Every structure is written in structure tokens, then in C-alpha cells.
Amino acid sequence: MTTNGNQNPLEALQTDASFARDVAQVRAKAILTELTGGAPPYRWSYTPTRLSRHSSAALWDLGSVSLSNLDRISEFEPVARQIAQAWEAFAKLGEGATRHTALLNAAAAYEYAGYQANAACLSKLVIGEGPSETETDFQQLCSALYAASVHSRDLACGFLVARAAHGKVIGRLHVVGSIACSRCFGVGTRRSIFFVWLH
Amino acid sequence: MLESWLSFAPRSDCPYSFQVADAEPSRDLVDEDIHELKSLAIQARFSLDFLELAAEKLGWDAVKQLVQTSQPKLPRTRRGAFGEILAIEGLIRFQGYAVPVKKFRFAVTGDQTLPGMDVVGLQLGEDDKLENVCFIECKLRTGHDTAAASQAYVQLRNDYESRAADILFYVAARLEEQGNPLLNTVLEYMRDRANTDLDILAIWLTWEQTNWSETTLANVNDEDLLPVPLQVTAIRLPELERLTDSVFTDIAIAPLIDDN
Numbered sequence: 001m002t003t004n005g006n007q008n009p010l011e012a013l014q015t016d017a018s019f020a021r022d023v024a025q026v027r028a029k030a031i032l033t034e035l036t037g038g039a040p041p042y043r044w045s046y047t048p049t050r051l052s053r054h055s056s057a058a059l060w061d062l063g064s065v066s067l068s069n070l071d072r073i074s075e076f077e078p079v080a081r082q083i084a085q086a087w088e089a090f091a092k093l094g095e096g097a098t099r100h101t102a103l104l105n106a107a108a109a110y111e112y113a114g115y116q117a118n119a120a121c122l123s124k125l126v127i128g129e130g131p132s133e134t135e136t137d138f139q140q141l142c143s144a145l146y147a148a149s150v151h152s153r154d155l156a157c158g159f160l161v162a163r164a165a166h167g168k169v170i171g172r173l174h175v176v177g178s179i180a181c182s183r184c185f186g187v188g189t190r191r192s193i194f195f196v197w198l199h
Numbered sequence: 200m201l202e203s204w205l206s207f208a209p210r211s212d213c214p215y216s217f218q219v220a221d222a223e224p225s226r227d228l229v230d231e232d233i234h235e236l237k238s239l240a241i242q243a244r245f246s247l248d249f250l251e252l253a254a255e256k257l258g259w260d261a262v263k264q265l266v267q268t269s270q271p272k273l274p275r276t277r278r279g280a281f282g283e284i285l286a287i288e289g290l291i292r293f294q295g296y297a298v299p300v301k302k303f304r305f306a307v308t309g310d311q312t313l314p315g316m317d318v319v320g321l322q323l324g325e326d327d328k329l330e331n332v333c334f335i336e337c338k339l340r341t342g343h344d345t346a347a348a349s350q351a352y353v354q355l356r357n358d359y360e361s362r363a364a365d366i367l368f369y370v371a372a373r374l375e376e377q378g379n380p381l382l383n384t385v386l387e388y389m390r391d392r393a394n395t396d397l398d399i400l401a402i403w404l405t406w407e408q409t410n411w412s413e414t415t416l417a418n419v420n421d422e423d424l425l426p427v428p429l430q431v432t433a434i435r436l437p438e439l440e441r442l443t444d445s446v447f448t449d450i451a452i453a454p455l456i457d458d459n
Binding site for chain 1: 359360361362363364365367368371386389390391392398
């Protein structure tokens, strides 16, 4: 999980001015799109596929920190918030990921940044919008779990097991289960997820 | 054996704005080829290590039943699976890619279709340095269909633009579970802020030989192509429908008995 010897990749990203510029651009584009109803034809220099890839890697790295050394997660609050803002902007623009995936990623990153209220609001947004043609029921479920997890992670895991036992979502678990769950429950709950697999 | 059955040749003179490679049988299919294809179909669903372990605990009869029930039953899913199997083997054997995560293994049933692009291939150079990341969509057609390749491109383009980061995360998660050293390679690529252009889009077409038309490729050329290199491979096989059915018929019996 390190680059350049022992440096955590998040440390590098935290001081990367070009990443900050990219995030600022995607946020500006999202805000202008919301205000004017369409993206202004500026020459945006970020590439959605690349920025979403970097933001995805950063989410992975945040998860790794939270699993291996939770005490360190607060060191990365600034970059976690940037990543959350990038995913939130992607959700508004429909770039880089499907809308609900981007919202879930934003919620997870806000959670890592310590902004639980933002995280809860975004996950409730996914629930409120209901499933779409391009989204899966599982993303809805993860949002519900996430919202529940704000109050009790154990409750959330219990809910997942209960739903899985009904067989409604088991098909989706294979596909997005560990991704979504490791995002939503980055803080030491991967064992709980394996519990689902075994049942 | 697959290498001796199929001859693979990149087109040197190509009128399209993407690269094309052709693959056709260089000889008639023999029993050993079918055996190998059946074996590949089994390994598309389960690793041989897993099957051996399962056989130790449950016995070969139970394993054969497991293998048989987990294979696709519907003609449509059988053909889709066969196209993916050929594409994966083609990428590995003819183009030197690694395909460490096989999506088909994560289907709950043989007939389940999973969302997102079909295959992600990693091409490694010297010192295992990542040279290319290939996002692949596969199509198999037994009848005439000149629109299928352009449909594949549109699907691939949409997936690349809206799901690539998610799919890479998924690949990384599976590599972590496997304890696969490629995990760091994938993560480094995802983190790479130098934005090195490693991405390639690829379409693997498996077609009934007699129903192939070059219009299929020309239609791809008419699409709004992304500034990401595109490679199209056209595998043309005779009696494709019969071949697909024979690969998935009695699948658990021959390969497992012969191999063990």
C-alpha cells in the first residue's frame, strides 16, 4: 500500500496540486451545471475516466488505512474530503461512474473524512431515488445499510445477512458485494461481510 | 493445442481507424481440441485447485455434479460464455495478456449474466511493468448480424466511461483475496498521476464463418470512437452453433475423468 518506499500514497495525493486542481474543476463543473442546467463549454483539463480511477484508488487506500491503522485515518481527512467532493460532483454530472455508485463512493469518503452527516444524506439520496435501469438493487441495499450503519454497524451487518438469507440480493453479492461493502464498512467489518458469503 | 487449431494474424493493411486481427482454424477440429475447450469451460467457472480440494472432501462424483450444474444451460448464455472463454484464451496465448480475474467465476448460476465489461486484461513487460490495460467486450454470433460489433463498441465505450474505475476496484478486490502480487501493479496504475496512456479497448468477435461480413467492422468505424486505441479481433469458426453445444454438453464427464 505504499509508493516511493514507505510513503503512503494518500500522503502524496494530499500534497498533489494537480489532483487538487482536477477536483476543483469537476466541482466547479458540477456547480455550474446545476446552476445553468448544462456544463459550460470551457476547456476542462481533467479526464473523468482518469480522475475517477485516481479517486477509486484513493478510496481503496483510505479503506486500507482504516483497516490497518484506524488511528491514522484523521491524518487523511483533507484528501478524504476532496475525494468525497469529487465523487459527489461525478454523481451530479453523470461522469466517471454510474450515479448511485458515485454517490455511494462519496458517502464512503465522507465517512472516512469524518463527515457522517454528509455520508448519511448521500446514502439516503440513493434510497430515495430508487433503482434505475443502470443501477442494481444492491446499491440500494448498500445505501440502506449505510444509513443504518450510522447508528449501528452491527445492525447494518445483521440487516445484510437477513436480506441475503431471503435470497433477494444474493445474486448481486458476488458482483458488487465486497466492493460496496468494503466502501461502506471500511472500518474493520470485512469479516462481517464474509459471514454473508458463507450463509 | 488451441494454438495449433487457431491461427491468429494481425491485419497489416487495415482501412479502419482501429487495429484488426483475424483468427481462423488452420486445421479440422479433433477430439483433443474439444477436450481442451471443455476443460477451459470448466476452468472458467472453477479453479482446478478448488475442484481438487472439493473432490478430496466430497468425492469426484459430487464435483462432477457441481461442475455440470454450474454450466450455462441456455443457448444464449452458452454462446456468450464460449465467446468469453475464447477471448480470454486468445488474449493470454496470442497476445501475451494476463487475465487474473475471470468474471464468469463470480456468476451464481451458469446462466447469470453479470454487468459491466466482459474481461480486463493486463499486459506486463520486462520486470513485470504494466504496459497495457485492456478492457474487452465479447460478442458471439451464429447468424448474420452486421450491427453486433458496433453495439459492442457502444457498450464498451459506455462501460469504459462510467464503470472503468468501479471495475478496476473490483479487480483489485479480487486480487487482494487471491493474494495475487498483481494487486500492487493494478493499484499503482489506478493511482498513477502521470496519466500514462496504458488503456486499450478491445472487441473480440466470435462468428460463424459462413455468416461473416466485413460490414461488421465498417459499422464500428462509423461509431464515435474515443481517443483510446481500439483493437478488434474476429474469430471465424465453421459450425459454431454445433461447436458451442458440444463444448457444454456432458461437460463434467470427459475432462475430469481424463485429467484424474
